[in-house]
Amino acid sequence: MLVFGALLLLLGPPAPLEPVPLEPAPLEQPDASVIPDAREPDSPDAPGPAPIEALPLPAQPAGGSEQPLGHDPTPAWVAPPPPELIEPQPIVEPPTRPRRTKRCLPEVDPCMRVMSSRLLLAGLGAISAGASVFLIFQAGDRNRIGDPAMAIAGAGVIAVGAASIGGIVGVLGDDGPALPDRITPPTFGLSVGLGGSDHTDETVPYTLAGSFAPTWSFPRESGRLRLIGSVGGNLGDQVERDPRPQTSNDDGTFGSGLARRGWRFDLGLDLAVRLPYPLSQRRPAWLGQFELRYKPMVFFARDALALGDEPRVSQRVALTPLNWGLRWHLSPRQRFTFYLGPRWDLNGYGEPGGVAPGQPTAAPIYSESWFDLDLPIRKFASAGRPAVVGQYTVGYVHSRFYGAGMNLGSVVGFLGQVVTQFAIRVRPLGSPIAYQLELGARVGGGLNPFVRVGLVLPNLGDAKS
């Protein structure tokens, strides 16, 4: 898959042989007025077709000298007969095609060199993942490299996957320009996690959670601040049986071993601030917009337990107050996001009514890596029906707070979860409210599917709203 993706990446999207008319800057691109001229003729990095100054001039006719005759040193009697008048034939060379890594994405302004971006992301991802795995095996457990290395290795794998998937989609022609009404977390959402057990007399309840994500857009599309949170819990008790034959019931069925019912909430901020694009004004690389991210979070989980006949309450809190990140717009429709920060836990436990909350304790590093891919649903849009956009997301969350982490062979207890989802947003024509449906799964200790429906309201401070 990755090799195939890499091959497609090398093919890259077709480059236009002729200049194309420029479209207005897409929704998620920075204000074009602050971007310097991307087609500066003396710039060695000038994108697109070669500027007219660089093309060879037509051949001058032989008699077209502009020198005055009186300055000719040749005697008149030795002067050759006048040549026949020949119509000059201009020599027109085809416009040169820049290297694939230098090509700007068509119909996108300012320039975005998506192939360079993906190759760089894939390279950085491969180096990060490779170096982390090398360190894990070379430096070993003794040097306590496992926790940060696993977080970075997970991000590296997502980065390589993002470049590969993005390259494939780019070759198929869906790289840009940016889609309007790009999918974001719904302002208000309701999600259901599937339950069910394949063991007799045991139950794993469905989960229900409500979420919110009101967003305040900053002026001039310079960023936004989002309040994010969710609250939910089990729709019933989880019941586990004690499979020891010697403790089974009189009728032979297994006795009850564990009953559990829990609820959760999380609350945080998600701040995104655009960095200047291009980052370097003197030598712009045109590798896509970067955003600085800051996402402090509080996670809370409380479980009411029946351990045999003993009632207990487990109450866990995780804090990630220094969770910083970066988002990279690989193309107008593809983004890679990475967060990393320390985590502190407060672990409370006890009998009902007597739970001591615990003191903050250093916990494993928290990290998230995401790849978002916007998918146009053209069929509906072209029919004049409500605007419909889609988005595929895959990510790695280096945390096992809310669920089981992945185990790969002997790598047990080191990894977090992989999350994948497909979302679709439907906005009726002219409506300020959109409807969103998300189908996804968390992978780790099994497959845990979920579905979320939500309403998307206009952002606060958004002039367009």
Place this chain on the structure above:
Amino acid sequence: MTRARNHTTSRIAALALGLTTSLTGCTETECATPDYTRAECRVVAENSFARLKSSSGVELRFQDPDATDPSASYAAEGIIVERGSAVHARVAHMGEFALSLRNTGNQARTLELELSNVHPLATLVASPQIIEQPVVGAETTRQLLVTVPARGHTWVRGGLTQANACPPVFRLAVLADIQTNPTQFALIIERIQKEANLAEAAGELLAGVLVAGDLTESSSEDEFRVFQDLLDTAAVPFALTPGNHDVYESHLPFYNQNFGPGNYAFDVCGAHIAMLDTGSGAIAESVLGRLPELFDPGDSEHSLAVMHHPPYAGLTGGGWSREDLAMITLGEFAHQGGDLVIAGHAHMLREFTDISVAGGTVREIIAGTAGAWQGAGQPIYGYVRLTFEAGEIDACFVEVPPPGALPHVNTPTTIPVCDEA
């Protein structure tokens, strides 16, 4: 047209609903189709290996040390197998043990019973139906001739407490993660023999060794046999629990077949010790339900929990796959007044002296130093010596350097290097 389409849609919806409902109804009892990489299936296995109906018709059961009814129940506190004319019973730990032999036949039976993993100083409760035979070789093995009366039963009970062999100060050795290095582990076993002698010379007792998993690299039968051969030379009993490297095999529970249970608790010399099988990155949820019972210290002065995956991982990188279960386990341990968690998995020596949980603090030692590869640089191999004295548990590290290596002067954590004695 629209009506026909609605009809088709309704049929598809009904089919999907029916399929979903029928799949939901497809359940089976726990581990009816076993997968021993799952912790719950190993619970079933460890309990099934704790009883045996021998070819002579005598049923043998490991029992709770306080049990009195040989037919009421049994407990996963060892493994019983029949080899040739003898029945072999491996006691899982160095605490008090009880084995019941019940004869449902009309004739009395005499069994050759080989008990292994029993402390050399432990004594058996005297009974006219039990005759101890002299043993050549392994110090932790007893050979018995046990007579079971017709339609009757015989109990074999023993332990250190029976012998009043527990002095005021006693020791336990703890370690984990042998994996690819049984050669180094053989050196450690030799050093443990010396430890037993040093303890005896100091008027103390080395009660046994606690191993927090990863006895093998790939959980093959051959590796377990090599490990068993090494244990046969040991001077003291070993209490074991599996690690993730010991439970790779999904079709056969090799760990349980060779060494018995991974989830059990016992008392030795005033210390209550709970062993938990976290080989799958978490304990079985049925074991979670038994934690109040497993962690209950009773009258014991000290309480320890031993498991492969550290419930508090800190920044080591190697924790449980399920943090929720880890914190419930740690919380219940703290709630029951637990003192010390012993773990491995991370191939390092570390001590966390005060993990805040449940309003108190718990101490955790990671002792993944029994031979597994530790990374670049000179490894630090050996075991942690725990000394129980006057209500305190002192920890120090006994280094067993590989041949040709100089011992470390200091350890990389707060645990000091032990004095020779």
